Amino acid sequence: MLNQIWLSQLQKHRAIAVIRASKIEAGQQMAMAVASGGMQLIEITWNSSRAGELISQLRSELPACTIGTGTLFNVQQLQEAIASGAQFLFTPHVDPAMIQAAQEKDVPIIPGALTPTEIVTAWNQGASCVKVFPVQAVGGAEYIKSLQGPLGQIPLIPTGGVTLENAKEFLQAGAIAVGLSGELFPTKLVTEGNWEAIASGARKLIQQLG
Numbered sequence: 001m002l003n004q005i006w007l008s009q010l011q012k013h014r015a016i017a018v019i020r021a022s023k024i025e026a027g028q029q030m031a032m033a034v035a036s037g038g039m040q041l042i043e044i045t046w047n048s049s050r051a052g053e054l055i056s057q058l059r060s061e062l063p064a065c066t067i068g069t070g071t072l073f074n075v076q077q078l079q080e081a082i083a084s085g086a087q088f089l090f091t092p093h094v095d096p097a098m099i100q101a102a103q104e105k106d107v108p109i110i111p112g113a114l115t116p117t118e119i120v121t122a123w124n125q126g127a128s129c130v131k132v133f134p135v136q137a138v139g140g141a142e143y144i145k146s147l148q149g150p151l152g153q154i155p156l157i158p159t160g161g162v163t164l165e166n167a168k169e170f171l172q173a174g175a176i177a178v179g180l181s182g183e184l185f186p187t188k189l190v191t192e193g194n195w196e197a198i199a200s201g202a203r204k205l206i207q208q209l210g
């Protein structure tokens with residue numbers, strides 16, 4: 001997917017559902033639930049059970065959604081993820097070889113970074129956007145706001161501690177979008193298989209951001 005298309009999807013949808021599932025069946029239900037709640041950007045972390053298989057499955061089951069992956073650690077995983085159909089790639093860290101490999105395949109890559117030096121390093125290497133992770137540990141929305149003066153031209157996706165309540169503050173602070181996992185998929189609801197409650201959380205998030 002071309003980077004420009006990815007950026008316009010972020011601007012439109014403003015939130016990414018991050019799914020880390022220990023069983024492929026649960027991962028599939030989690031994705032269906034947030035999609036029925038109206039979310040269209042879905043990340044299946046590469047350390048989910050049978051992640052590649054789940055990504056291919058969701059690409060055909062949810063054609064209106066953009067399905068990507070995250071928690072990629074190296075170039076080999078990144079190539080496997082692209083081969084499975086991943087449409088965007090998150091990493092927890094900045095790895096120039098991974099950024100280059102993603103660029104060669106025209107798949108947007110979003111490295112995780114925290115300090116201004118890390119963020120600018122990722123950007124200068126060719127990142128599509130930068131994931132500011134774990135954002136809550138460094139001051140949350142206030143931190144994103146502080147970065148806007150010097151780094152306002154870099155699209156930032158704060159992740160790690162974003163909640164249904166504070167998500168909008170990150171957008172108001174200048175983020176292009178946010179990533180949420182724990183808040184969208186509380187362990188209790190996933191264990192109980194309460195997909196309707198998960199769909200309603202997604203719906204609530206979209207309303208807040210709208």
Ligand SMILES: O=C(O)C(=O)C[C@H](O)[C@H](O)COP(=O)(O)O
Pocket residue numbers: 018020045069070071072090091092133134159160161162179180181182183
């Ligand atoms: O590795 C990735 O691809 C990530 O995005 C890192 C984490 O899974 C998120 O930061 C989740 O954070 P919570 O929303 O606080 O649960």
